[in-house]
Amino acid sequence: MQPTLSVQNLSIEYQARRGRVQAIRNVSFEVHRGEALALIGESGSGKTTLGLGIVQLLPSTAKITQGKALYRRDTLTLDALTLQGKALREFRWKECAMVFQSALNALNPVLRIADQFGDTAKAHGYLQGRALQERAEQLLRMVRLDPERVWKSFPHELSGGMRQRVLIALGLLLEPQLLILDEPTTALDILTQRNIMDVLKELRAKLDFALIFISHDLSLAAELADRVATVYAGKIVEIADVATTFQDPHHPYTIGLINAVPTLRGAKEDLTSIPGSPPDLIELPPGCKFHPRCPLADYRCREQEPELEPIKPGHAVACWQWRSARAAMEKFRS
C-alpha cells in the first residue's frame, strides 16, 4: 500500500538576525493510512516546524530549501510543498488538517462553536445548514462532547480540554486523510489529558486517517503511537515501531531520553539526565549533532554526521555506534 504522506529529504531554514536557523535538516519519513506516527523531541528540536511545513503555514522568515511531501489519496498524488492558491486551500483541511498547540487560542473568541463549524464548511464549500449541524453533532459526540452544551457556546465558556476536543472535531469536519496534532495534551490536566487520549484512540478505531502527532511527552507516544520518530537538532535520529522504541532503542539520544523521564513504577536509580543542553540551531556542532552530549562519542562522531540507516526492517538509526549503543549506555549509567 502506498503511504498517505511521504516526506522526502525535507530541509527548512529560518532567517534570523544572527544567521540561518537550520530547523529541519534532510528529514524523510512516511505515514500510512490508519497509522499513528509520533514525533518526539525536546523544545527547539524542529518538530513543530516540520508540521507547519507540511501545511505551508511557516512564518515568512522560513524557507523550504529542499525536499518533497508527497500526499496520496486513491489515485491522487500531489506534492504538498508546491501547492498554491485554490489547490493549497483544498489540500488544507480537506486532505490534511492540523490542530495547533495551545488550543486555548486557536478558536476565534467572538464566534460561537456553531459558527466556527459554519465558517469552515462555507470556506471549503462543504455542507450547510441542517446537514452541517448533523455532521458536526456526530463529530462532537465522537469526541465525547455534548452537542447541546457546546453548539451555541463561545470558546471562553468551555474548558481547555473541551476546546481541544472541539478543535479535533473541527479538524475532522472535512474528512481529511491526514491529521497533524501539535502537542495535543500539553498544558492540560492529567484527567483531561486522559480524556483526549481516549478520544483519539476511539477516533482512530472509527475513522481511518493517518495521524502525525508532535509531542515532547514520551508516555503519550507510548500510549498512542504505532511508530515513533525521535527528532534531535532538526533531524530524525531514530525511527521504529513503538515497542522497539521503548524496549530496544539504539540511538544514545533515544536511550538517554527514556532514561531521563521519571515513571510511576521506576526506581530512583533508573534515572539519569543527559548532560549538556540541546545545540544552538544556528551554530550546529560538526559531525553528529548529539556528540557533545553523547557519552559514546569518538573521533568519527565529532567529524562526520551519520545518516539515518536501516538496521532492521522498520527500524532506522542515525548513529555510528548503534551496534554497541545500548550495552555501552547501560555501562555508562552504572
Add this chain to the structure above:
Amino acid sequence: MANPIITLEHVTRTFRVKRETIKAVDDVSLDIHEGEIVCLVGESGCGKTTTGKMLAGVLPISAGKILYRGKDIARLSGRDHKQFRLGVQMIHQDPYASLNPAHTIAAIIAAPLQHHGLTRGEAQTQARVRELLALVDLTPPDDFLEKFPHQLSGGQRQRVSIARALTVNPSFIVADEAVSMVDVSIRISLLNTLTKLKTAMGLGVLFITHDLALAKYFAWEGRVGVMYLGRLVELAPARQLVEQPQHPYTQVLLSAIPEADPEITRHKRRIELRSMDVPSLLRLPTGCAFHPRCPQFLGATCERDVPELLAAHGARVACHLVSRQ
C-alpha cells in the same frame, strides 16, 4: 523529630471574584521539617500554588495560621520578620521571566548579598558569587559571571534562580513548578542539584508540581500531598502514595497517567470517573467536593459531610470510605 520549620494550621485563603467569594485553599494543615521534601500535586486550580505563596509570605492568609519555627508569621516584626523573609525563599516556574534580562548573572546574584550586607567588599562578594554558582553546578563559574540571562539555556537559568535563592542562606525553599519549563533531558540533573543542596544545607523544600511521577522521584524520602479543589485530600510518604494510593481521587489520577512503556500503559487498569466535569470553585459541591465524580461514592454521607484528613495506614486521607475501613 525536631520541631518543624513550617507549620500550616487550618490555613484558608479566599478570593473575591465578581462579588462572589471562592475558597482557593480550604483548611490545609501540614508540617514540614528541616531537610524534608514535601511535594504538592494536583490539577490546575486545586490551590497548590496559592498554598506555596502563603507559605512564602507573599500572599496573606484569610484564616488559620502559618508558623515559621514555631512563630506565627502574621505577628512577626522587626528582626524576626526579616529572618522569616530571608529564611523562606521561592524559585519560580519561568526562568525566562524571573531573571532581570538587563543584568549580568554576577549582578543578579550579587544584589541580595550586598543589599543584606552578607558580604563585605567587592572581593568577598565576587568570591561568594563564584561559590554559589559552583554550588548549583554552573562550572566553571567564570564562564557565567559576565553573561546575561538570554545567553543561557532554560536549565542554566533555573540554576541561576536557585543560586539567587541561596544567597541569603535560607532554611526553606518553595519551588513552584520549577522544572516544568526545562527540557525533559535535563530535569533530572536540576532536581539532583536541588536534592544535593537540600542534604548539604538541611533545607526544607515545598515542591509544587502537576507531575506525580516527578513528585515521587523528587520526594523519594519525603512526602507527597494531593490537593483537590482547595483541600488536601491525601498526604503520604512518596512511594506509598504512588504504590498504595488510598483516596479515590489519587487512585483515579494514578490510573489516568500514561507511562513511558507501551506494554504497561496500554494494559493499565483505568478507573472511570462518574463525571468528567470539574466543579467550579464558585459552586463547590456540598460535603466531600469530590463526591459528584467519585467512583466510590457512598451516598448521603459524602454529600453531607466534609471528610477530615485523618490518619490511615501510615498516611493521612480525607475520605469517608477510607475512614470507615
